[in-house]
Amino acid sequence: GQQLNQSPQSMFIQEGEDVSMNCTSSSIFNTWLWYKQDPGEGPVLLIALYKAGELTSNGRLTAQFGITRKDSFLNISASIPSDVGIYFCAGDKITQGGSEKLVFGKGTKLTVNP
């Protein structure tokens, strides 16, 4: 099935550092989403991208939807301890049956050392 290639798998950084992670796919997506998941909880939506080339910010987070609609990156500036968690990219696609569903990347586990 379709897959999103998300990298890196894990990151260990110092508080205050900037972080960048990205996702690529061989397929085109209508919408690209970034979620964060804390242990034992469900994913929380961070940023939604709808247009090719779109650059969107949410506080210290910035994400861009690639012009080809096949990739996206997420940047976190000036990281803080509460940024710890697993970040997932997800592409929203329309199936052959006409329904929409998300395809998830495998996640980037972020550890921030105080």
Add this chain to the structure above:
Amino acid sequence: GAVVSQHPSRVICKSGTSVKIECRSLDFQATTMFWYRQFPKQSLMLMATSNEGSKATYEQGVEKDKFLINHASLTLSTLTVTSAHPEDSSFYICSARVGSSPQHFGDGTRLSIL
């Protein structure tokens, strides 16, 4: 806004028991709800897509008789794991959306079958 509540958060029960998990959209009417399963250190795997008043659409490899989904209203969907066995132990997460808006996730249910 866009709050999704999932209940219970944790279930521990004996093998052979049927378990029901509820997913509610608290402040919006969800046209579509989704059920995911997540194994430790892995990404979310879509099990089924559910539209209010119609039969759920199951992903390939997901047993519809094992995982019964009922979507009786625009704010409630239930997943029943019938005759659960230890291999059904997992983290189950629901999500809900309005139209083509991003999916918002519940906090998940940790199911442990002894």
